[in-house]
Amino acid sequence: MKLHYYPGCTLKTKTTALDISTREAMKRLDIELVEPEGWTCCGAEYPLTEEKIVGLAAPIRTLRQVRDEGGDVVVTTCSFCYSVLKRANKAIRDDPLKHKRINAYLRNDIQIDPLTKERRTGFADYDGEVKVLHLLEYLRDRVGYPKIRERITRDFRGLPVAAYYGCRLLRPKEEMDFDEPDSPRIFEDFLETAGCAAVDYPFKQECCGSYLSVSLPDAATEASYRVLRSAKMNGAKAITVTCPLCFYNLDHRQEAIKAAYLDFPGLPVLFFTQILAWALGVDKELLGLGEHTVPADALFSEQPAPEVRT
Amino acid sequence: MRVKLKSGRDQRKFIERVEELSGENVFACYQCGRCSAGCPVAPEMDLLPNQIIRLVQMGLEEEVLRSKTLFLCASCFTCESRCPKGIDMARVMEAVRHILDPKGKDAFGPGEISPELAKELPQQVMVSIFRKFAK
Numbered sequence: 001m002k003l004h005y006y007p008g009c010t011l012k013t014k015t016t017a018l019d020i021s022t023r024e025a026m027k028r029l030d031i032e033l034v035e036p037e038g039w040t041c042c043g044a045e046y047p048l049t050e051e052k053i054v055g056l057a058a059p060i061r062t063l064r065q066v067r068d069e070g071g072d073v074v075v076t077t078c079s080f081c082y083s084v085l086k087r088a089n090k091a092i093r094d095d096p097l098k099h100k101r102i103n104a105y106l107r108n109d110i111q112i113d114p115l116t117k118e119r120r121t122g123f124a125d126y127d128g129e130v131k132v133l134h135l136l137e138y139l140r141d142r143v144g145y146p147k148i149r150e151r152i153t154r155d156f157r158g159l160p161v162a163a164y165y166g167c168r169l170l171r172p173k174e175e176m177d178f179d180e181p182d183s184p185r186i187f188e189d190f191l192e193t194a195g196c197a198a199v200d201y202p203f204k205q206e207c208c209g210s211y212l213s214v215s216l217p218d219a220a221t222e223a224s225y226r227v228l229r230s231a232k233m234n235g236a237k238a239i240t241v242t243c244p245l246c247f248y249n250l251d252h253r254q255e256a257i258k259a260a261y262l263d264f265p266g267l268p269v270l271f272f273t274q275i276l277a278w279a280l281g282v283d284k285e286l287l288g289l290g291e292h293t294v295p296a297d298a299l300f301s302e303q304p305a306p307e308v309r310t
Numbered sequence: 311m312r313v314k315l316k317s318g319r320d321q322r323k324f325i326e327r328v329e330e331l332s333g334e335n336v337f338a339c340y341q342c343g344r345c346s347a348g349c350p351v352a353p354e355m356d357l358l359p360n361q362i363i364r365l366v367q368m369g370l371e372e373e374v375l376r377s378k379t380l381f382l383c384a385s386c387f388t389c390e391s392r393c394p395k396g397i398d399m400a401r402v403m404e405a406v407r408h409i410l411d412p413k414g415k416d417a418f419g420p421g422e423i424s425p426e427l428a429k430e431l432p433q434q435v436m437v438s439i440f441r442k443f444a445k
Contacts, residue, residue: 010432044437045385048404049331055441080434171387172398181391207350207386211439214431215418216354216382223350244432252430 003138004071004130005033006062008081009041015244017288018271022077022135024286025277028151029143036065036074038111042084056102059088064106064126073131075138077273079243083168086132087175093128102126134169134178136186136242136272145193153281156195159299161275162231162239163187163198165205166246181205190272191240194279203230208249221256224249228257228267238268238299240275247271251293268296321369324409328366331405338395339363345389345399355379359389359399366402375410379403381417381443407442418443 011019026033039062047055063085066074076082091098103125111120139148170181179186188198206227209220228250231239241247251269258264274287278300289297329336346358357377365374380403389399418439
């Protein structure tokens, strides 16, 4: 079956590991991912003031395109994309003023087909018809964990892995409505379905420093270190993320962390889709492991899954 | 001790503008300090999040606008999820940055990222920080 998939900017260039592993994993679940025609960057930040609503135009245009292609669901993996698309969608549904202003603006769009040069105008108003799901939600609610278990061909043999949620998946709670902000389970349940043992640790929903990574690198190094240390102290052999920026902060920053904290031994950082893809039998070469600063190859050692799983 | 907040026209204008932009009722805050207690960037700040909101309540625009804190908030919404009064502090911070916008230069603009660093950074983080800290 076909499923609309919004990769977002970073997955197409700097963090292709997340994109490739997502596609490969979904193929194994008989799902073909389709990108909405002409999608653009979502803007990364949902505008938080009432007057900066122009930031809603880009995500809503993408969602309208999904609807016009006949999609009722769009999945994303990046936490920032998920947050922006989901919050913009909710704003269009719940706020009549934003609905009116954004649609008044987008109605004048002109799309030109790159091949036929055909002009398309007169777009119908977008009312929030598309449902925005994170891939973790899609796997749990639409694919179902039992089906994933059936398809698993390789065994992680209970590898202790920490699930890292970070900021944008969970908060603000009412708008994201993803899981309990202080005691989430969805990521852990996913890891256990994939054959890992989910490590419980108190920093799973703390911030990694986010964009301060650019303006105040030391603060991001410190914040990332607190997360990594907490996971490590609780026995994790790897930490998993959904967001390219969490990945950058937790993985790339480990050089700076090791320089500041000489006793920190390092911890591999994985995307949740790399875990899924490998468990479903995807080749190691298709996991994008070359993009990692902290080597993660050793975690993926060949071991067939036992035939009977409980 | 009870404190009565008195403010003149200029102060009220600032407070109303913050409330209008953020959509938050800043007077709901009773200074419990949970926002500052959970803030991952608090050690770097000159004014803690609860102090910012207190200064907004008092209409002390200049003190708020010159604080480094506005450009240290990572919008991680930890404060939002813990506020017992349901205030989204990240929105208050954004509203104050919005008021500041036309008054100065970029707090963090594209010129501050070296070409070498730009090659390494995920696009997401550059889009994000310019949306937050550039005009």
